[in-house]
Amino acid sequence: MSAQDAYLVVRDFAPEPENIFQMPCHYLLYAEQGAMTLEADGKRWTLPPARAALIAAGEPVRITLPQRVRACSALFAPSFAPRPPAILSVFEMPPLARELLFALRGIGESDPLDPYNEALFRALIAVIWRISQRPSLAMMPVPRTEGLRRALTLMQARLGESLRFDELAGEVAMSPRSLARRFMGEIGLTWREAQRRMRMIRAIEMMAEGERAVADIALCVGYSSLSAFNAAFRAFTGQTPTEFRKGLRLSS
Template sequence: MYSHAFHKQFDQPFDTGERRFAQAYLLYASAGVFHLEEAQRSWLLAPHRAALIAPGHGVRVWTSGPATSASVLFASGLGPAPGNCTVFPVTPLLREMVHHAARWDSEAAAQDPDAAVFFPALAQVARQAAASPEPLWFPRCATPELQRAVSYTLAHHAEALAFADVAAASGAAPRTLNRRFAEEMGIGWVQFLQRVRVVRAAEQLAAGRETVACIAYANGFASASRFAQAFREVTGKSPAEYRRSSARAGAQRV
């Protein structure tokens, strides 16, 4: 199988369901916001973020609105992601190379010897970028009680949630549910709720023009300062820095 590229524009929300690729797969969110799920984690792919996915690893990709992807499937031997699935910011060099690769669909790549030279270099640049992963993910769960708790938290994350209400929705006693979070997700419910709020806020920072304060309140934070603190704890950046980095990436896109 040859390395090749394929770019797609989605005018409406879509959901792939779980898919597996026989080749290492680079998914680049060039516009819009993608959501990527695997067995253990769920990621946000804001504009100018990418995922490098190992061959045979099951993933689900979906959007809640229009989006554009630029993707590459690498020939065997060019190397998978550092892990089964890694999400990371797209460097300027990687962005330019991914867009350059668009000239080689599967048919063109098989006929052009330049593609055989270009794609190994692109794979190396992608692996280097993936060495600095993006922390905008949250864990997924296995048991039914925790799944119900997580679903309830996701649906009501912007509200003044009480853990007792989440436990009631899950059908488990608060002590049991607290243990489920620690055992299955490695974090407590309060930490999970904060991460969910940060991930949802990051999507709005990248895709919209609302003020940081509006986004903070819309996602359940009591103040812009508390939001900024939580956002930095998860991402290592302030909300303004994250928005600027997304805007710069967009302005530089070919």
């Protein structure tokens, strides 16, 4: 097999503002440490440890690095792997895929693939292409209009506050009725649903950033009751905050 058919890259990235990322290969991006955001096809994803992203070859993706990130990436030539099911998909990284990446560590761009490593790469493709069809819920749709973008930016900045909808509408110079229509028409969520999702996504990011207490995270994202935060987090991720954090530690 050609040395460029499939290989791994392990790299540290410094914090960076939004950039366009585009590769000629299909790209499996796994954040071993730190978190980032990715945007493509009208969707914005959070990528902390324990999650991975599959990016189709030749497709531009917006990436923001708010903190230092260590990423382990597998690159596949389009002639070696089928086209991914979506331009960008973010999903929970299965243990089998993590073990395959670990086994393939050290196979760089200039290293020829022997039959054993080729088989491991093809097994990785089989696992990742299948799991990428069930993307993570930690995604925010990207609005089309400036008014709704401003509203979401304000909501993001004030996640820990008790923000009223009529107050939000006034700050973006829209009537509550018009703003409510924008939410449903552009992102398919009510403002409460959008707020809840943004709070859960921010909580996931904060868990990836360090060892901050779950109770502190709950307060920072707008929950005065830890039990209410735990219930909302489990409904969103399928795990308790403690279970989710344990998964982050196992992946690092």
